Amino acid sequence: MAQSILDAMPGASTGTVVVTDPLNFWAGKRVKPRQEINAEPVFEPATGRVLCQMVPCGAEEVDEAIQSAYTAYLKWSKMAGMERARVMLEAARIIRERREKIAKLEVINNGKTITEALVDIDIAWQCIEYYAGMAGTLAGQHVQLPGGAFAYTRREALGVCVGIGAWNYPFQIAAWKSAPALACGNAMVFKPSPMTPVTVVILAEIYKEARVPDGLFCVVQGRAETGTLLCHHPKVAKVSFTGSVPTGKKVMEMSAKGVKQVTLELGGKSPLIIFKDCELENAVKGALMANFLTQGQVCCNGTRVFVQREILPQFLEKVVKRTKAIVLGDPLLDGTRMGALISKPQLDKVLGFVSQAKQQGARVLCGGEPFVPSDPKLKGGYFMSPCVLDNCTDDMTCVKEEIFGPVMSVMPFDTEEEVVQRANNTTFGLASGVFTRDISRAHRVAENLEAGTCFINNYNISPVEVPFGGYKMSGFGRENGQVTIEYYSQLKTVVVEMGDVDCLF
Numbered sequence: 001m002a003q004s005i006l007d008a009m010p011g012a013s014t015g016t017v018v019v020t021d022p023l024n025f026w027a028g029k030r031v032k033p034r035q036e037i038n039a040e041p042v043f044e045p046a047t048g049r050v051l052c053q054m055v056p057c058g059a060e061e062v063d064e065a066i067q068s069a070y071t072a073y074l075k076w077s078k079m080a081g082m083e084r085a086r087v088m089l090e091a092a093r094i095i096r097e098r099r100e101k102i103a104k105l106e107v108i109n110n111g112k113t114i115t116e117a118l119v120d121i122d123i124a125w126q127c128i129e130y131y132a133g134m135a136g137t138l139a140g141q142h143v144q145l146p147g148g149a150f151a152y153t154r155r156e157a158l159g160v161c162v163g164i165g166a167w168n169y170p171f172q173i174a175a176w177k178s179a180p181a182l183a184c185g186n187a188m189v190f191k192p193s194p195m196t197p198v199t200v201v202i203l204a205e206i207y208k209e210a211r212v213p214d215g216l217f218c219v220v221q222g223r224a225e226t227g228t229l230l231c232h233h234p235k236v237a238k239v240s241f242t243g244s245v246p247t248g249k250k251v252m253e254m255s256a257k258g259v260k261q262v263t264l265e266l267g268g269k270s271p272l273i274i275f276k277d278c279e280l281e282n283a284v285k286g287a288l289m290a291n292f293l294t295q296g297q298v299c300c301n302g303t304r305v306f307v308q309r310e311i312l313p314q315f316l317e318k319v320v321k322r323t324k325a326i327v328l329g330d331p332l333l334d335g336t337r338m339g340a341l342i343s344k345p346q347l348d349k350v351l352g353f354v355s356q357a358k359q360q361g362a363r364v365l366c367g368g369e370p371f372v373p374s375d376p377k378l379k380g381g382y383f384m385s386p387c388v389l390d391n392c393t394d395d396m397t398c399v400k401e402e403i404f405g406p407v408m409s410v411m412p413f414d415t416e417e418e419v420v421q422r423a424n425n426t427t428f429g430l431a432s433g434v435f436t437r438d439i440s441r442a443h444r445v446a447e448n449l450e451a452g453t454c455f456i457n458n459y460n461i462s463p464v465e466v467p468f469g470g471y472k473m474s475g476f477g478r479e480n481g482q483v484t485i486e487y488y489s490q491l492k493t494v495v496v497e498m499g500d501v502d503c504l505f
């Protein structure tokens, strides 16, 4: 029962799956939605077919989930870190064992290729494994005070944390948020994007199977209203949000009312700087990795590609040749390298950015058009050909705004000083990249770029051991790496007197 939808995965192909199981999860089980009348269809991006119904949770349901999470937190936070570690390692093991099935379901709901989805699921279990390793290391400090008195600190959980996710990495985002939260002794109530409600419930079932206390990881479905209920709930100690800047601001405002801690992983318009002394083949590959993963729907993508003028023609020739060769189509096939965008409105929005770029003077070197695969079952899918734009200038909309689609904007530059200034001329600051063989220059540029990550001679690799997060309007707080423990725990100071009270009164 617990694995029913996953059991159907081995034989499943694009256009065949329908999900009917309830998509909420709390108190240790899937929970049927109460207000079926508010159901909304969820689409399979590769076909445009209805995959399931998403029914938003109302106030009572949100409250039930949070209460069940609170009960679980009371138990879980009292366990030794090593005990929590064992449970989390078991969850990581189960995910690894079912990686193909989970990845397949992710593809069906999200539209990304199976090759990428497998990496996402692997990163998810690695993240849980990594924080399991850290659960047993959480410790405080002992401080000696005069007269034999002393103080010590305890690193304690926050309580019930809320996770709110975006649709581009549904399972992985839930792992990035829940793993450090659980390692520190918290419970989590997670709301996935209404467009990708399906795989996060599988994570909840797996935690249950690994024997977390019932309620420790809950899933509530819904849109803004449900998210609002979560952010305002008095029993919630922290909100970790991944999504757009406007919603991030609202989450912060709502959390401020209850003085709740916040982590914000927001959008970006990251620069990738390619110097003429780079290893060109690698720079071209880096630019593709920086732009076309998950159909370009990646927050940290390096979508402003600055190329030193002397090598611009060679760079463009190579990058266009490789972009044209990207195999588009059925995302469940091993050979496919680009699948479908998340939705029809998102596809229209991205195509709109391309037309606007043309009007503003950019030149389309390839792609930027709706793509209709030859396979009849994919005719209703949200596909577009990956696009490279040349002749771009810093003031064009395609260079200033986050497109969240497979569109690379290329601009020439002359000097290091100039390009760093232009690269930083944005309100975002999630990531950045530099290709050069000059090691001093690489580190100097990395130092001067205003971004939470700088990739040197590569792009978009995010091992769970290293922190990920933004500068400026791309957010604050971090996910992954050791530091994230600090965002999911708080310090208690205990002061111990060994002598008599020195009283002034």
Ligand SMILES: NC(=O)C1=CN([C@@H]2O[C@H](COP(=O)(O)OP(=O)(O)OC[C@H]3O[C@@H](n4cnc5c(N)ncnc54)[C@H](O)[C@@H]3O)[C@@H](O)[C@H]2O)C=CC1
Pocket: 164, 165, 166, 167, 168, 191, 192, 193, 194, 222, 223, 224, 225, 226, 227, 228, 231, 242, 243, 244, 245, 247, 248, 250, 251, 265, 266, 267, 268, 298, 299, 402, 403, 404
């Ligand atoms: N930093 C990142 O990793 C990502 C950033 N994005 C950004 O988000 C944009 C659009 O993606 P969307 O999913 O539409 O983002 P969004 O910001 O509208 O939604 C993100 C999540 O917040 C929830 N939400 C919406 N309104 C809310 C509210 N008032 N209170 C609480 N929760 C609320 C949504 O239901 C969803 O789960 C992209 O174009 C991109 O700029 C999207 C995906 C990932």
Ligand SMILES: C[N+](C)(C)CCCC(=O)O
Pocket: 168, 169, 173, 242, 293, 297, 298, 299, 300, 460, 461, 462
């Ligand atoms: C995995 N990675 C680095 C390609 C993207 C993760 C951030 C996101 O949610 O967009």
